[in-house]
Every structure is written in C-alpha cells, then in structure tokens.
Amino acid sequence: MNKNKNYTFIRERMKYLKLTDRLLKIASLVDKDKKIADIGTDHGYIPVYLLNKNIINYAILGDINKGPLENAKKEVVRNNLSDKVDLRLGSGIEVLKPNEVDQIIIAGMGGVLINDILKANEPVAHSAEKLILQPMQSPEELRKFLYKNGYEILDEYLVREEHRLYEIIVCRYRDLEPSQIDSIYYEVGQKLIEKNDPLIKDFIENKIRINKNILNKLEGKEGSVVEERKAIVSKKIEDLNSLLSR
Known part of the structure; x- marks a missing residue:
C-alpha cells in the first residue's frame, strides 16, 4: 500500500x-x-x-x-x-x-x-x-x-x-x-423478552443485583415507608427472576 x-x-x-x-x-x-x-x-x-x-x-x-x-x-x-x-x-x-x-x-x-x-x-x-x-x-x-x-x-x-x-x-x-x-415491562422491555435479545440474561441479572443491593441497604431500618419500599423491591426481584426463568 x-x-x-x-x-x-x-x-x-x-x-x-x-x-x-x-x-x-x-x-x-x-x-x-x-x-x-x-x-x-x-x-x-x-x-x-x-x-x-x-x-x-x-x-x-x-x-x-x-x-x-x-x-x-x-x-x-x-x-x-x-x-x-x-x-x-x-x-x-x-x-x-x-x-x-x-x-x-x-x-x-x-x-x-x-x-x-x-x-x-x-x-x-x-x-x-x-x-x-x-x-x-x-x-x-x-x-x-x-x-x-x-x-x-x-x-x-x-x-x-x-x-x-x-x-x-x-x-x-x-x-x-x-x-x-x-x-415489570416498564423495567424490561417486552420486545427484548419476546425476541430473546442476546444480552437479555445479563441485563436482567444486573437489575436483580441492583435491587438486591437496595434491599440489603434497607435491612435493619424500620418504619412504614421502609417496609413499603422493601415490599416493592422484593416484588420487583421476584418478577425479574420470573422473566429470567422463561
């Protein structure tokens, strides 16, 4: 050249x-x-x-x-x-x-x-x-x-x-x-699930890690607001794991 x-x-x-x-x-x-x-x-x-x-x-x-x-x-x-x-x-x-x-x-x-x-x-x-x-x-x-x-x-x-x-x-x-x-489809796009995007597993697993970290930081704290937050985050983790198992 x-x-x-x-x-x-x-x-x-x-x-x-x-x-x-x-x-x-x-x-x-x-x-x-x-x-x-x-x-x-x-x-x-x-x-x-x-x-x-x-x-x-x-x-x-x-x-x-x-x-x-x-x-x-x-x-x-x-x-x-x-x-x-x-x-x-x-x-x-x-x-x-x-x-x-x-x-x-x-x-x-x-x-x-x-x-x-x-x-x-x-x-x-x-x-x-x-x-x-x-x-x-x-x-x-x-x-x-x-x-x-x-x-x-x-x-x-x-x-x-x-x-x-x-x-x-x-x-x-x-x-x-x-x-x-x-x-949960606000968190994880429905189209990503439907077409099984090559990165979807990593994406969901990362979201689960983030929410588990949030839950860990709430441990030991009390009050109705904290309990409500724990329930929301726990439900999100449950829904994300459900998506992951499909």
Whole structure:
C-alpha cells in the first residue's frame, strides 16, 4: 500500500472510530434515504456518519447549547457536508416543524427529559414515522410514558459498551389507547423478552443485583415507608427472576 492510499485508509478509519458501539447501533436503525433530525446532537457524529455512508442525504442537527452545536458544525465542515445539514440551536424537537423530517433520534439523555421533549412539541413527535430513543437513565419512565400516551413500541435493543448495557427504544405515535401492562415491562422491555435479545440474561441479572443491593441497604431500618419500599423491591426481584426463568 503506497503512502497516499495508506493515509486515506487511516483517515477513513479514524472518521468512523468516533462512533462507539452505542452510536453505531443507533445509526444502524435509521432507514435509507430518510430525512432525519438528531436532537442533542453534541458533535454530530451519527448524522455525519450516515451522510458519509450515503444512507441519508439530509439531516437537521439540533442542540440546546451553543458549544455542542459549534462542535457539530466543525465536524460537518471537516467532512464537507454543509450543504446537506441544517444546524439549529434550540430546545429538543421545538426546533422542528411537523413532517419536516421522517425519523428523529433523541439519544444520550434521561428518560424523563425525553418524555418532556416529546410532550413539548407533540405535532412533531406525532408526525415522525420513527423515533429512535436512547435513554441514559430512567428508561422505565420513558416506557411508561410511551405506553400511556398513544405510542407503539416497534422494537428494542440492548448494546454493551465497556461495562454498561444501554437500551434503545424504537417507536412511533399511533394514537393508541393507553396500554395496561405488567409494570415489570416498564423495567424490561417486552420486545427484548419476546425476541430473546442476546444480552437479555445479563441485563436482567444486573437489575436483580441492583435491587438486591437496595434491599440489603434497607435491612435493619424500620418504619412504614421502609417496609413499603422493601415490599416493592422484593416484588420487583421476584418478577425479574420470573422473566429470567422463561
């Protein structure tokens, strides 16, 4: 391999090394030739990757903070993609109009914040053909919101990155009646169980460990509030073990 080819190879490889396993999985869930919005885009790695791969040809990159949006702009310019990108400063999906994009990515935020973002501009959230959501905390609150507010969960995925398992929820608004489901499926996505995700066993076992630790910390403490908390956590452990034995 001559020096020019070697340099090109290294440059291409470094370009995609910016995408972690979590981000690569999110990117893989975007359908070809769709207009997308990446909300809370940070450095814009996902849309830049998708544009470079010719999977999409247009993206809106939104962030509430100027710093991350400037970082995204630098990444866009570095990759000669300015004509395919619209950078927007603002809160959540309030930077979008209904039907302006086909698919929306909201990743790297807490589940409660994602709920607030979806509620803040329902016409946009409801018009998207696909929402790709990746909560960093409180995924159970996000699932509860989706089930109770007319959304259909199309699929879910687990991704291991270093020592952590991340949850990704793919959904769309369908104006469904609020779903009454077993509360354990707020903790563990029903789709993950149905398709027996390769990481589901590790995922459930980790949740059991976390809840057993909570129970251990409550030992020796008294009071009605403590007893109620113990009962809730014990029931959760029981339900998680039931899922594990299926």
